[in-house]
Amino acid sequence: xxxxxxxxxxxxxxxxxxxxxxxxxxxxxxxxxxxxxxxxxxxxxxxxxxxxxxxxxxxxxxxxxxxxxxxxxxxxxxxxxxxxxxxxxxxxxxxxxxxxxxxxxxxxxxxxxxxxxxxxxxxxxxxxxxxxxxxxxxxxxxxxxxxxxxxxxxxxxxxxxxxxxxxxxxxxxxxxxxxxxxxxxxxxxxxxxxxxxxxxxxxxxxxxxxxxxxxxxxxxxxxxxxxxxxxxxxxxxxxxxxxxxxxxxxxxxxxxxxxxxxxxxxxxxxxxxxxxxxxxxxxxxxxxxxxxxxxxxxxxxxxxxxxxxxxxxxxxxxxxxxxxxxxxxxxxxxxxxxxxxxxxxxxxxxxxxxxxxxxxxxxxxxxxxxxxxxxxxxxxxxxxxxxxxxxxxxxxxxxxxxxxxxxxxxxxxxxxxxxxxxx
Numbered sequence: 431x432x433x434x435x436x437x438x439x440x441x442x443x444x445x446x447x448x449x450x451x452x453x454x455x456x457x458x459x460x461x462x463x464x465x466x467x468x469x470x471x472x473x474x475x476x477x478x479x480x481x482x483x484x485x486x487x488x489x490x491x492x493x494x495x496x497x498x499x500x501x502x503x504x505x506x507x508x509x510x511x512x513x514x515x516x517x518x519x520x521x522x523x524x525x526x527x528x529x530x531x532x533x534x535x536x537x538x539x540x541x542x543x544x545x546x547x548x549x550x551x552x553x554x555x556x557x558x559x560x561x562x563x564x565x566x567x568x569x570x571x572x573x574x575x576x577x578x579x580x581x582x583x584x585x586x587x588x589x590x591x592x593x594x595x596x597x598x599x600x601x602x603x604x605x606x607x608x609x610x611x612x613x614x615x616x617x618x619x620x621x622x623x624x625x626x627x628x629x630x631x632x633x634x635x636x637x638x639x640x641x642x643x644x645x646x647x648x649x650x651x652x653x654x655x656x657x658x659x660x661x662x663x664x665x666x667x668x669x670x671x672x673x674x675x676x677x678x679x680x681x682x683x684x685x686x687x688x689x690x691x692x693x694x695x696x697x698x699x700x701x702x703x704x705x706x707x708x709x710x711x712x713x714x715x716x717x718x719x720x721x722x723x724x725x726x727x728x729x730x731x732x733x734x735x736x737x738x739x740x741x742x743x744x745x746x747x748x749x750x751x752x753x754x755x756x757x758x759x760x761x762x763x764x765x766x767x768x769x770x771x772x773x774x775x776x777x778x779x780x781x782x783x784x785x786x787x788x789x790x791x792x793x794x795x796x797x798x799x800x801x802x803x804x805x806x807x808x809x810x811x812x813x814x815x816x817x818x819x820x821x822x823x824x825x826x827x828x829x830x831x832x833x834x835x836x837x838x839x840x841x842x843x844x845x846x847x848x849x850x851x852x853x
Contacts, residue, residue, distance in 0.1 A: 433791055434454060434455055434456050434791075435453065435455040435456070435465045435466055435786065435789065435790070435791055435792070436455065436456050436457075436458045436462070436463060436464045436465050436466070437450045437455045437456070437457055437458070437464060437465070437466045437467070437468070438457070438458060438459065438460045438464045438466070438467045438468075438469075439467070439468040439469065440460070440469055440470050440473050441468060441469070441470055441760075441763065443763040443764065445763050445765070445771065445774045445775045445777075445778050446468055446763065446778055448775065449775065449778045449779050449782055450466075452779075453782070453789040454789075455789070464490065465489050465490055465491070465791050465792055466490075466491055466492075466786060466792065467490070467491075467492045467493070468492075468493045469492055469493060469494065470760065471494060471498070471499075471502075471759050471760055474492065474494040474496065474498070477492065477496075478496035478731075478733075486733075486735040488792075488793060488794045488795060489791050489792055489793060489794075490735055490792065490794075491735050491736065491737065491785060491786065491792045491794065492735055492736055493736075493737060493738060493739065493785075494736060494738050494759060495633075495636070495730055495731060495732070495733060495736045495738050496731040496733055496736070497729070497730060497731045498730075498738055498759045499759070500726045500729050500730055501722065501723070501726045501730070501740070501757050501759075502740070502756075502757050502758060502759035503570050504543075504568055504570050504609045504756050505545050505570045505607055505609050506570075507540075507722070507726070507756065507757060508540055508543045508545075508609065509545075510725045510726045510729060511537075511540055511721075511722060511725045513725070514537075514721070514724065514725035515534060515537050518537070525537060525721075536717070536721075537721065539714075539718045539721070539722075539752065539753060539754050540611075540753065540754050541611040541612045541613075541614060541753055541755075542556065542611065542612040543609050543610065543611040543612075544556070544609070544610050544611075545570075545607055545608070545609055546567070546587075546607065546608040546609070546610055547591070547607075547608075548607070550587075550591075553587075553610055554584065557584060562582070563582070563612060563613070563615075564580055564581070564582045564612075564613040564615050564658075565580065565581050565582070565610050565611065565612060565613055566578065566579075566580050566581075566610070566611050566612075566613045567579050567580070567581060567587075567590070567608050567609075567610050568608060568609050568610075568611070569607075569608055570607045570608060570609055580613060581610075587610075614745050614747055614753055615658050616658075616747050616748045616749070617656065617745055617746070617747055617748065618746045618747060618748050618750065619656050619748070620649075620651070620690075620695075620698065621651075621655075622655040622656060623651050623652050623653075623654070623655055623656055624651070624652045624656040625649045625650060625651040625652065625690070626649065626650055626743055626744060626745045626755065627647055627648075627649055627650075627692065627695070627715070627742075627743070627744040627745075627746070627752075628647055628648055628649075628650060628741055628742070628743060628761070629643065629644065629647035629692070629715070629719070629741075629742040629744060630643075630644035630646075630647060630739055630740070630741060630742070630761065630777055631643055631644070631719055631723075631739070631740045631742055631811065632644070632737065632738070632739045632740075632781055632784060632785075632808060633723060633737065633738050633740070634737050634784060634785070635732060635734075635737075636723070636726075636727040636730040636732040637727055637730075637732045637814075638813075638814035638815045638818075639720075639723055639724060639727050639812060639813075639814040640799070640810075640812070640813050640814065640815070641719070641720070641723055641810075641811045641812050642784065642805065642808040642809060642810055642811055643716065643719070643808065643809055643811040644777060644780070644807055644808055645692070645693075645807045645808070645809060646691065646692070646773055646776065646777070646807050647691075647692040648689045648690060648691050648692060648773070649689060649690040649691075649692065649694075649695050650689055651689070651690070689766075689767070689769075689770065696708060696712070699711065699750075703750065707750055708750075710750075711746065711750045711752060714751070714752050715744055715752045716811060718744070718752060718754050719742055719754075719811065720811060720812045722754060722757065723812070734794040734795075735794055737781075737784075737785045738759070739761065739777070739781050740757050740758060740759065740761070741757070741758035741760075741761025741762075742754070742757055742758075743755040743756050743757070743758070763778070776806070776807060777807075779806065780805070780806030780807050780808050781808075783800070783804050783805075783806055784800050784804065784805065784808060787800055787804065799813075799815075
């Protein structure tokens with residue numbers, strides 16, 4: 431009889447603990463021998479730090495990659511995507527093709543972003559090109575909408591830099607860095623309200639890249655109707671969809687928590703905008719996720735003891751173009767509603783079924799490719815190994831515009847000025 435999985439967690443959430451207990455796993459403390467540790471991002475730092483020099487054994491797995499922050503810190507994500515585009519450009523890849531204005535045709539999915547204080551002068555230059563634009567400032571290392579504000583005048587940045595002179599602006603230390611991004615001021619509205627998408631993506635290995643998309647994502651709505659009016663720039667109930675912020679609004683609904691399922695969104699868009707553009711939108715969202723993972727794969731410490739479930743935040747504009755806003759390393763496991771609780775319980779259940787096959791003691795040597803019936807609500811989004819074996823012919827791959835192994839419908843050359851259309 432095989433031994434039982436011994437688990438530890440430092441995140442006291444019932445959706446986790448109920449899943450471990452349902453499997454008959456045994457809880458131990460972190461000082462004992464454990465097989466599975468669902469840990470916070472702080473703990474992962476200690477586990478893989480040079481000082482502690484932890485050695486994980488083959489029967490131990492954890493739920494983060496050691497340097498997940500290459501994707502989940504707002505500034506590093508943007509830096510890695512910029513680097514990835516440049517590399518593809520150098521290789522002459524068709525994916526890095528640009529239009530006549532120098533905009534990427536397929537890789538323009540992150541709003542224009544600068545790091546502050548480092549890129550201050552570049553930002554000013556960009557701001558002056560379009561002085562009526564609105565920008566959103568976010569601290570790199572914080573979550574849940576903390577410390578975020580909008581600006582539409584240079585004087586506001588100058589005031590901010592003066593106010594935070596104490597440490598923030600002067601110190602180049604990464605802790606205090608901010609990103610400033612062009613605010614998507616034409617978001618798609620439903621019922622007059624702004625929303626974003628929270629999608630869950632599981633990565634079992636970065637090299638080769640294998641990732642799964644969770645079918646049960648959701649939309650988070652603002653409680654107050656959207657207005658681009660500059661008089662409402664300070665009203666975060668209009669601009670930020672984070673539940674941590676919205677739940678304090680007078681109009682917050684505790685039954686549905688201001689959430690819609692992704693399938694509801696899909697139905698709504700199909701009926702208002704048509705099936706074809708809706709499918710194209712979802713293909714593009716999947717495309718963005720795969721490209722963002724490919725951008726960080728070369729720098730990610732692809733430790734065989736690790737897997738990770740990311741929370742992707744996507745905003746759709748009124749032209750139905752999706753934008754990647756950020757990626758979260760510890761998507762919230764707190765439930766704001768009954769449906770939310772069920773969703774998160776199932777998310778953890780399906781994640782564990784892929785990460786710890788059959789609920790047996792983990793073995794880091796296995797090739798991490800579970801059978802289809804074990805995926806639950808996950809579907810394979812991209813499998814690099816499969817992609818390479820599917821298509822050794824590089825010319826064909828580059829012509830299709832989408833890498834092989836990509837789950838979306840094949841992009842086909844429409845013959846119009848070499849544009850790619852998703853059919």
